[in-house]
Amino acid sequence: MADFYFQLKDLAVGYHGNPLIRDINIGIDKGEIVTLIGPNGSGKSTILKSITRQLKLIGGTVFFDDTSLMELSYKELSSTMAVVLTERIKTELMTCHDIVATGRYPYTGRLGILAKRDEELVEEAMEAVHAQELGSRDFNAISDGQRQRVLLARAICQEPEILILDEPTSFLDVKHKLELLAILEKMAREKKMTVIMSLHEIDLAQKVSDKIVCVQGENISHFGKPEEVFQEEIIRDLYEITNGSFDPRFGSIELPGIKGEPEVLVISSGGSGIPVYRKLRKERIPFAAGILYENDIDCELAKQLAVEVITEKAFEEISDETLASAEKMIERCGRVIDAGVQIGTYNRRIGELLEQAERLGKLERAGTLK
DSSP states (O other): OOSSSEEEEEEEEEETTEEEEEEEEEEEOTTOEEEEEOSTTSSHHHHHHHHTTSSOOSEEEEEETTEEGGGSOHHHHHHHEEEEOSSOOOOSSOBHHHHHHGGGGGGSOTTOOOOHHHHHHHHHHHHHTTOGGGTTSBGGGSOHHHHHHHHHHHHHHTOOSEEEEESTTTTOOHHHHHHHHHHHHHHHHHHOOEEEEEOSOHHHHHHHOSEEEEEETTEEEEEEOHHHHOOHHHHHHHTTOOSSEEETTTTEEEOOOOOSSOOEEEEOOTTTTHHHHHHHHHTTOOEEEEEEETTSHHHHHHHHHOSEEEEEOTTSOOOHHHHHHHHHHHHHOSEEEEOOOOOOSTTTTHHHHHHHHHHTTOEEEGGGOO
């Protein structure tokens, strides 16, 4: 019995016999969503084309259960695996309904005549991607985003066990990106369909995937669960980020903070500081933040954007030393912004900081900022 439902073993992929990526060893369970990430040109599409037999493998084997994919006939492969790639497909006088219906061809006879059940599956697939209104339209006359939805409907209509997608969110607006990913999640959870895809939007990859594959250089640099892979250092190295940072908590890329002597101290808690940090950064005003508990949601972003961050250990009262550091920062800064800090038992000494700032005429409330 196979260790994994779908497995890439000692795979080498590339072009004209020249390997681009080597030693690919990945095991995927049934119903998992696995996403390839990495910079442009890293080889994500090459891997996907190789495992779908559109490119010849240079080395290694792809296993589906206990069977090598190379042993499957093309008809067997097309009823097992559906593919949606980024290349434009060329059609002659075909409606969107006709395109989706080709997903049923692996199950029809030589004449390709669709039975009643086949037609029902075509309609269900188009409804799933919200493309019913496109059925009678010329496939070549619709937008790129609409084409993407129609091609996904064709793949769904094929009723595959494995769905391969190369940049499926390309050409889609935010609404349709979210709808597409929701459809993939539903197919994976309800029908146990295995989804393997590449994405540029690492924030979406972090949220939708069960496993992440980092494609870098000649190797797979990391493979694992999102919480294992989406670490600041790993993403920074993968994309060679030198002019910003990656926030693993939000899955977002942040522009670099503004350097210099802090002009503003932001006092916040529970996420109230985040919009203020971004506003100050946009206005190119160097700022400090604190006092923040180390487990506060504001703390991670503050460390990336603020010049200085004054912190306290989680679930401890503010110490004299930490309070003194914050008091000195108030003296250094020309402004103190109360971003809506919530004062409780442990951080009650924040009240002393607000009183000091008010006495010095430096205190501003976030709601009054322009």
